[in-house]
Amino acid sequence: MKPLLHLRFIHDPFGDPGLYVGVLWERRAFLFDLGDLSPLSPRALLKVSDIFVSHTHMDHFIGFDQILRLRLHRPQTLRVYGPPGLVQNVAGKLSGYTWDRVDEYPLVLEVYEYGESGQSGARFPCFRRFQREDLPDLGLPPGVLLREDWARVRAVELDHGTTVLAFSLEESTHFNIDKDRLRRQGIPVGPWLGELKNQLRCGAPGGKLFRVCWQEGNTPREQERTLEEWCRDLVRLCAGQKIVYVTDIGFTPTNQQKVVDLAAGADLFYCEAQFLYENRDEACKRGHLTARQAGLLARQAQVKKLILFHFSPRYRGREEEILNEAREAFGGLALIPAGLSAGTELSGE
Structure with missing residues (x-):
């Protein structure tokens, strides 16, 4: 069976986090996190319809300006989802530019923020110089950010010192x-x-x-x-695929339970592994996972495959140690993404 989704991690595990998901038959794509997008070709970025941002630390949000610039002349609506405060963050980005020559530019941004207290959103039309317009509630079940006939995207709110979201993309039958x-x-x-x-x-x-x-x-x-x-x-x-994306979280009991529930039975579990277990105290202090902790989460959630990313640069040359530490805790298949070269055209799209 030909897969309906084409997944590529944008960078190697030491680069900015980011997962590109091509929806082949619809000629569109999703992005999970919005770091450095330079490895993606303009053609690939123009297919993006929905972006899911874990949080707005710079390595997860610096790519906003790049995709905005590319899309200004395009008529499609671009939807962005993230944690509480995302609407204000996007408004702040937009307010940093002068928009006196965009009256005929058709781009519309729709920005939705999700937290355990609920969901809210705002619309920013380029032809109105990105003036904010509040959006009504989407009326979706708790935790569901996007629901279409072929799939849905769910999120849970996690702790990284600041609020972050983890995501689950779940195909229908x-x-x-x-x-x-x-x-x-x-x-x-x-x-x-x-x-x-x-x-x-x-x-x-x-x-x-x-x-x-x-x-x-x-x-x-x-x-x-x-x-x-x-x-x-x-x-x-x-059965359709279940793909889970988790990054920048501390190994707290609450985070653990939420991740295990979200990732239960996932086909692909993308999970950060910022530190080796030898540096677990620093991982705890900074609100990140060790490779061993990522493996334990994968084991508890009974996922089929674990893909590790977001390594600290101190571990360059020690990738196999990270991989082996996670594999030992997981007891299953664990991999490291290769990442894309600059301007990559993604096959099958």
Whole structure:
């Protein structure tokens, strides 16, 4: 099965944190954290529709200006999600520039901040010189930042001395077409398959009729069945991926429990490992995790794969020690991302 999401970590584990998630069939992408974006090509950045910011320390937020500049002339809305205070942080960024020549620029920023007390948001239209307009509540369940037919993004509020968010991107069930069965029934592939999948994702009633029309030479053909019948005859169900991103947290009991609950059963668990366990006292003081602690969280959450990032530069040349420390605590597969070279064009997008 071809994966629907294309994931690339932007930097190696010593660089700014940042995960790029391409949504292949929609020609769009998500960003988790907004550090240095220079390894991403303009083409890749122009696909970004939603950005999830853990917190606004500089190494997680310095890329805001870069993507803003690139998107000014573009008509799409860019949505940014983060912890309490994000709206004010974005407003502060915008107020640092003079906007006297943007009256015809179509970009709109929508900024949403989430905390345990609830969610709020504001809109910043470029053509109004980014004057703030408050947005109504999205009406989503607690902890849900984004919900679409194919996936949702959840967040939990964690402690780093300041509030940070950890995120879980959770795909809905995949509807995979059995092409052999389709061929045996003499029905050609076509755009109708996408529409059928959309109907199934949206939860349309199983008794709803769905008609397929095609040409066989000069002869028009059609078949009509209920959605339930199409699903039974042609569709194989497959669980979607769960991808969790956690960075800049202390190893406190509250943080541990929240992360384990959020990451439970994740396919991919991206987790910071700023320090080795030998420097655990400094990790505690600075509100970061050791590699061993990252491995313990992965083990407790029973994730399938652990990807480590956000290493202190003091450990250059000691990457294998970090990896081995995490693997020993996890007891499973742990990896380090390679990162992208400057201006990388991401394949499959």
